[in-house]
Amino acid sequence: MNVIMSDDRLVLKTSIDESVKHSCIEYCVEKREKFSKTECFIIVVSLLMAIYTHAINTAFECLKTGIVAVFLFLMILRFIYKVHSESLVIIAPIGLQLTTTYINGRQKVFSLPWQSITDILIVDVIHTQKVLYYLAIKTTQNGLVTLFQKSAPRLNFLEIIYRDIFKLMEIHR
Numbered sequence: 269m270n271v272i273m274s275d276d277r278l279v280l281k282t283s284i285d286e287s288v289k290h291s292c293i294e295y296c297v298e299k300r301e302k303f304s305k306t307e308c309f310i311i312v313v314s315l316l317m318a319i320y321t322h323a324i325n326t327a328f329e330c331l332k333t334g335i336v337a338v339f340l341f342l343m344i345l346r347f348i349y350k351v352h353s354e355s356l357v358i359i360a361p362i363g364l365q366l367t368t369t370y371i372n373g374r375q376k377v378f379s380l381p382w383q384s385i386t387d388i389l390i391v392d393v394i395h396t397q398k399v400l401y402y403l404a405i406k407t408t409q410n411g412l413v414t415l416f417q418k419s420a421p422r423l424n425f426l427e428i429i430y431r432d433i434f435k436l437m438e439i440h441r
Contacts (some may be wrong), residue, residue: 280425290439295354295429297419314340351418360440366415384408388433390426401426
């Protein structure tokens with residue numbers, strides 16, 4: 269895959285072959301860091317606290333161990349559902365497929381047939397004093413289907429993807 273654009277947290281890649289560019293496009297939005305430094309620090313400190321409290325082993329310290337164990341369990345659950353990359357494959361007469369890959373290697377695949385796609389939109393949402401942009405597909409069956417929802421790429425990434433998908437839709441309508 270070729271890198272089109274990157275910033276401090278995301279990389280936009282594509283594997284468009286010039287011979288099939290008019291019917292097939294693939295994009296991948298990949299996160300640069302799998303774990304942030306803060307998350308790694310929290311895990312290391314929690315593990316050290318758990319080992320220390322287990323070594324002391326008093327009644328009050330056992331309560332601390334339980335709290336630390338619950339905290340570690342919640343952090344592990346957070347990592348299980350943390351997204352590493354999202355890729356979109358569009359094959360014009362067939363449909364599109366969005367694949368979400370998590371850090372642990374698990375993948376979630378969503379497919380949509382070409383006949384149900386009516387339009388493509390860039391939607392802006394205001395959330396906690398920030399404007400977030402999402403790429404959405406308008407369908408006859410499901411209403412709006414949001415693409416790249418977990419990775420939330422910035423507007424300049426979405427504009428590149430939007431232009432190519434829109435051209436593809438214009439050719440095959």
